Amino acid sequence: MVYVIVATVTAARLRELLGLSASDTPGYRALADAVRLLVAEGGLAPRTRLPSERELTGALAVSRTTVTRAYAELRDAGYLVSRRGSGSVVSLPGSGLTTRVSPVPEALGVHLDDSPDGSVLAWTIASSRAVPGVGRASALAVQALPAYLAQSGYHLAGVPALREALARRYTERGLPTDPDQVVVTAGAQAAWTLLMRSLARPGDRVLLDSPTYPNAADGVRLGGLRPLGVPLDGGRWDLEALGSTVASARPALAYLLPDFHNPTGALMDDETRSRLGALLGRSGTTAVVDETMVDLSLDVEEGTMPLPFGAHDRTAVLVGSASKSFWGGLRIGWVRAPHDVARLLLQRRSGTDLGASLLDQLVVSELLADRDAVLVEQRDTLRAGRAHLLDLLATHLPDWEPSRPAGGMALWTRLPGRGSTQVVAAAERGGLLLTSGPRFFVGPGGEQHLRLPYSRTPEHLDEAVRRLTRAWHALDRPAPTSRAISLTA
Ligand SMILES: Cc1ncc(COP(=O)(O)O)c(C=O)c1O
Known part of the structure; x- marks a missing residue:
C-alpha cells in the first residue's frame, strides 16, 4: 500500500525540530523518544515522510544502527509505517495507518485533559478551570440574547458592546x-492566523523569541512563512541580537510576548518596549504583540504594569484573549490595531471565518463588566498554585531550578543534568504528559528546560509532581529494554 503523503521533512529539518545541535549524538532510544514526542506534541503531522535512514544517519552523525533501531522502535510503537514507495511515514498509534495499540491512551497529537480514570495526567498546557464568574456571566448573557435574535447573528468585527468594553480597557x-480599532476573533490563536494571512505573504520571515509559544510558531510554518528565532535567555530580551537580526533579515512581522512571556514568564520593561518598537520600525517590521497573559500579574500592581507595547510603537498590533483571564472554553480573542489595519482585517476576514460566537461574546462582555472582582480571584488562585508548586519542587526535586515568574501560569524550570526529552519520555511512561523544552524553541535548544504550569488544582499538582519525581529517579536506573543514552544540549 502507498500512503498519501502530506509533507516531507528533510534530515536537517528533522534535526532542527528535534532541538538537536550539531554536537548532539543521540542514542537510538533517545532518538526514538524525541521523534515520538514531536509527533505526540503536534510538531510532526501524521502522513509526513521522514528522511531515509541513510540521510538521517548523515545529518545526525550517528551510526546507521542507531537510526535503524530508532525507526524500528517507532514502528513497533505505531508512530511510523514503512512501505516500499512511501518511505517511512509518521503515523498515530491506532489511527488506521497502523493497527498497533498505543502505549499511551489517547495519543491524538495534543494532550489537553486527564484521562477519565486518572491513569494519565495531562500537564501539557498552561490553562486553568473556568473562573467562578463564568457561570453568572453566562446567565446574564442568555438574558441579553433576545435583543440579538431578530438579527443575522453575524458580526464580522464583533458585537458592539464587547468592542466598546475592550476599547475602554x-x-x-x-x-x-x-x-x-477592535476586531473580535475566536481566540488569540485565530487572531494570529488572521494577522499573518492579512499582513504577510508566503515566504516572508517572521521573527519570534526562542523559546516562544509553540502554536504561534506552528502557525507561521503552516502559513508558508519562515520563522526566525532570536534567543531569549534568562528572561531578558537581547536588543542587540534582535536589532542585528531585524536589520539583516527584514522580517515582515515580529511576534512578541512582552507581558508574562510564555514559557519564561518574563515581563518586558517600558524602555525595552520603546527601543524594540523603534528598531522594528526602522526595518518596516510590524510588531504583533500577544497579550494573552497580561491580566495575570501576580506580583506587579496592575497600575504599575508597563504601558501596552502599542503606546510605545503606534504601528504595533495587539492581540488579546479571554482564555487565561476567564476561561479557554469561551473561545474569544481580539485584535487591537491602527484603523487601517483593522479595516484590512475585516476585508480579509471572510476568507478565514465569519466571526466569533455571539453568545460567547456576550459572556465576555459581562465578565469585563465585573473584571476587577473576577480577576482578584483568578490571581489569588494562581498565586497559591505558584507557591504550592514551588514548595513541591523544593521538597521533591531540590536540584531543579524553577523560575519565579511575576505573572502568567507556568514555571520555566532548569533541569540539572538530564535532557528534557528524556524526562518527558520517562514521565509519559509513568502516566504523566508534559511538553518538552525543545517544543518551545524555534530551532535548536530547550533540552535544559521544562515548563510546569501552576494553573492546575493543588491535587493535580501533588499527583503530577509525584509522578514527575518517580520518572526523574527512574532515569538513574538503566532502562529496561536498552542502555539509556542521553541527549545533550
Ligand atoms: C501566549 C499565548 N497565546 C495564545 C494562546 C491561545 O489563546 P486562545 O485560547 O485565545 O486562542 C495561548 C494559550 O495557551 C497562549 O499562551
Missing part, C-alpha cells in the same frame, strides 16, 4: 482606542 491602560 486599552484606554484605561494608557493606549487610547476607539471601538473601530
